[in-house]
Amino acid sequence: MTMRTSDWLWLSSILLLALVLRIVKLDAGLWYDEIVTLVNSVRLPTRELITTYTSLNTHILFSLEAQASIALLGESAWSLRLPALIFGVASVGVLWWLARFVASPWEANLAALLMAVSYHHVWFSQNARGYTGLLFWSLFATAIFLHNMQRSTWRSWVGYAFVMAAALYTHLTAASFFAAQGIVYIALCIWNRFENERLGSKTGGNPLAEIAGLKPLFGFALGGALALALYAVLLPQILGTFDSVLALPVEKEVVAEWKSPIWTALEIVRSLQNLGLVTIVGLPAALLFVSIGVVSFFKHHPVFAAFYVVHIPLTLGILLILSFNIWPRFFFIDMGFIFLSLVRGVFVATQYLARVLKSRERWRVSGDQLGIMATMTGVFVSLFLLPLNYRYPKQDFVGAHAFVESSRAADDRVASFGLAADAFSGYYAPDWEVVKTRGQLDRLRAGHRAWLVYAFPGRTAQSYPDIMDSVATNFDFIQAFPGTLGHGDVLVYRSRQ
Numbered sequence: 001m002t003m004r005t006s007d008w009l010w011l012s013s014i015l016l017l018a019l020v021l022r023i024v025k026l027d028a029g030l031w032y033d034e035i036v037t038l039v040n041s042v043r044l045p046t047r048e049l050i051t052t053y054t055s056l057n058t059h060i061l062f063s064l065e066a067q068a069s070i071a072l073l074g075e076s077a078w079s080l081r082l083p084a085l086i087f088g089v090a091s092v093g094v095l096w097w098l099a100r101f102v103a104s105p106w107e108a109n110l111a112a113l114l115m116a117v118s119y120h121h122v123w124f125s126q127n128a129r130g131y132t133g134l135l136f137w138s139l140f141a142t143a144i145f146l147h148n149m150q151r152s153t154w155r156s157w158v159g160y161a162f163v164m165a166a167a168l169y170t171h172l173t174a175a176s177f178f179a180a181q182g183i184v185y186i187a188l189c190i191w192n193r194f195e196n197e198r199l200g201s202k203t204g205g206n207p208l209a210e211i212a213g214l215k216p217l218f219g220f221a222l223g224g225a226l227a228l229a230l231y232a233v234l235l236p237q238i239l240g241t242f243d244s245v246l247a248l249p250v251e252k253e254v255v256a257e258w259k260s261p262i263w264t265a266l267e268i269v270r271s272l273q274n275l276g277l278v279t280i281v282g283l284p285a286a287l288l289f290v291s292i293g294v295v296s297f298f299k300h301h302p303v304f305a306a307f308y309v310v311h312i313p314l315t316l317g318i319l320l321i322l323s324f325n326i327w328p329r330f331f332f333i334d335m336g337f338i339f340l341s342l343v344r345g346v347f348v349a350t351q352y353l354a355r356v357l358k359s360r361e362r363w364r365v366s367g368d369q370l371g372i373m374a375t376m377t378g379v380f381v382s383l384f385l386l387p388l389n390y391r392y393p394k395q396d397f398v399g400a401h402a403f404v405e406s407s408r409a410a411d412d413r414v415a416s417f418g419l420a421a422d423a424f425s426g427y428y429a430p431d432w433e434v435v436k437t438r439g440q441l442d443r444l445r446a447g448h449r450a451w452l453v454y455a456f457p458g459r460t461a462q463s464y465p466d467i468m469d470s471v472a473t474n475f476d477f478i479q480a481f482p483g484t485l486g487h488g489d490v491l492v493y494r495s496r497q
Contacts, residue, residue, distance in 0.1 A: 010109045011096055018092045018116035022085045022125040024390055027078040031395035031485055032423055032455065033057065034128040038080055039426045042066045053237040056324075060230075061170040062130030080128045087132040088125025092116050094136055095336040098143040102301040103340060106368060107347060110375045111340040117382040118339070122389050123484065124332060130170040131332050137167035138177050138333045142307055145181065149211045149303065157219030164223030169230050172238075173330055176318055178223070180311035184303060185216050211303075286342060286378075289349060293341030296348050308337040342378070347371035389484060395455065396481035400490040401428050403479060404451050413448045415441070417467060420455040420490065438466040445474065450495040458487055 030038070041049055041063040049063055065083035073079040092115050099108035115121050124131045144160045167174035188211055231238065297305035312334060319326050351367030393399075401424070404414055415433040416424040424432050435441045435452075444450050452475060454460050461468050475493040482489050 007105065010105075011093065011112070014096070014109070014112045014116050015089055015093055017113075018089045019085075021117065021122050021386065022088055025393075026081055026085060026126055027076065028126075028393035029396060029398035030077050030080070030128065030423075030427070031393070031397075031483065031488065032419055034077075034080065034394075035397075035423045035427045037063060037066070037128055038075075039422075042070065042080065051233050053234040053241060056172075056241060059130035059133075059171050061166060062128075062133055065133075066128060077128075081126055084127055084129065084132050085125050087136045088121060091132055091136040091139060091336070092121075094139045094143060095340070098139050098146070098336065099340055101143065101146040102297065102304050103344060104347075104368075106372060107340070107343045110372065110379075111336070111343045113379055114339045114343065114375070114382065115336065117379055117386060118335070119382060119385045119389055120332075121335060122386060123394075124329070126389075127394070131329055133170045134167055134174055134333050135335060137163050137170065138174065139336050141167065141178070141181070142304070145216075145307075146301075146304060148216070152211060152213070152215050154215060154218070157215045158222065160216075160219040161222035161226060164220070165226035165230065168223075168227035173315070174333070176315040177307075177311050177333055178220070180314050181307055182220055183310050183314070184306045185211075185220070187306070188303070289345030290338060290341045291345065292348050293343070293345030296344050297341060308334055343371075343375055346374045346378075350374055392483045394485045395423075395483040395488045396490050397423050397428050397455070399481045400453055400479075400492055403481070404453060404492060407478075408451055409449065411448060412451060413444055414451040414453070415444050416453045417441075418454045418456065418460040418464060420453055420460075423455070424453065435467065438470050441467055441470050442474075445495040448495075450475075452493045452495075453490065455490045456488055457491060 036055075036057075037059065040054070041052070041058065041060075044052065046064070046067065049067065050060060052058075053060075062083055066080050069079045069082045070076075073082070092112050095115055096108050096112040099111050103111070121132075124135075141160060141163045144156060144163065148156050148160070164174075164178050167178070294305055294309065298309075312331065315330060316326065318324075319330065347368065350370035354365065354367035354370055397420070408414060413433065414429070415435045416429075417435045421434040424430075425434050432453075433444060435444060441450075441452070452471060471493055475495050478492045478494050480489050480491050
């Protein structure tokens with residue numbers, strides 16, 4: 001791939017824009033998952049961090065990166081999130097590089113630009129978790145694989161193996177992505193054998209001969225071995241964690257719906273609801289263009305398209321079989337492919353439209369020019385949505401804490417419960433009490449005015465019905481503190497006596 005001056009200018013401008021958009025409000029208050037990551041992982045001694053696995057939500061490589069960031073810069077919200085920001089910006093760059101293998105320069109520029117201004121990508125780039133790292137490593141692995149289809153070397157497959165291990169050490173959900181690439185590799189091997197038989201020789205001019213050979217198998221095997229070595233000491237804990245999750249009964253409706261693909265789709269739509277009419281019109285159009293783009297990629301670059309078309313249903317199937325929660329973030333790894341398919345679909349549609357109009361001598365604008373204009377419309381829509389990311393923190397524990405502390409009297413008692421208790425007792429307000437039963441709550445307010453703070457209203461109401469019954473009877477709702485995290489509002493109540 002030859003880089004022109006204009007290519008460098010486009011790429012550097014897009015990366016600079018991506019960096020600026022992700023620096024804004026990087027120091028906003030931490031939300032629940034970030035606090036758990038900080039307290040239960042990042043603050044641990046390194047030896048203990050790499051030998052502790054107590055939750056499926058463990059992101060070991062990210063925690064090590066955050067630990068290094070805090071060691072250099074001191075502990076703060078922005079230093080904790082810095083690795084996510086770096087990988088967020090880097091993933092925009094690697095998407096551009098990957099796109100140059102399968103798309104035109106303009107398609108690469110516009111797909112990277114769409115990701116740079118994406119609300120969801122900015123949100124995750126400011127989230128102290130490993131999801132932008134997963135996106136980066138998966139895009140990087142895909143680019144290496146496609147590069148190796150043109151020129152495969154042992155060295156490049158060693159690089160692929162290290163990228164694969166880094167992704168898996170970031171989070172185990174990467175396993176489904178590399179399983180999808182492995183399935184495609186097996187399909188290539190089978191197809192290569194049929195082609196050899198048809199051509200009557202082992203090579204016979206078959207373009208799949210090299211990529212379907214032993215070098216990719218070596219890359220997959222080495223990557224798996226490296227990941228296994230990294231996780232070896234953790235395997236008993238991982239198996240125990242999986243067993244404990246699988247053994248949990250599904251009794252609460254709010255938990256049961258998290259295991260539904262329909263809920264996942266609705267959550268994605270919900271995150272766009274602030275756009276109103278634009279969502280109603282734009283979302284179906286975007287889905288149409290993505291579909292056209294996927295078909296086009298299957299026609300011209302079937303291996304690239306197959307990676308993601310296999311990954312999405314494979315991940316969904318694994319989650320359904322294991323009865324795990326189907327969080328939208330599990331498909332964040334597919335964002336680059338979706339943006340690139342969207343841009344490709346727009347260009348295919350506009351090129352067809354330009355040909356039709358040209359044949360009627362009513363239009364002189366080229367299909368690429370129409371495609372650029374149409375895609376830039378999507379960029380402006382994303383920019384319209386993006387300020388919503390900065391309006392509130394992800395979860396406003398800071399605002400709730402400041403409000404209660406400024407409003408309480410000297411002898412008032414303050415408590416939290418549910419998941420919010422981890423955030424307050426472990427980070428923001430270690431002096432606040434924690435209640436776990438209705439009896440504890442009744443004793444808290446006996447003879448004192450009491451303040452009660454909790455978060456995730458839907459889940460909390462299902463998990464603590466007795467406490468919520470007491471809240472409804474003995475407390476007044478005072479204020480809600482919204483955040484950008486869906487269903488994550490922080491609520492403040494005060495006792496009536």
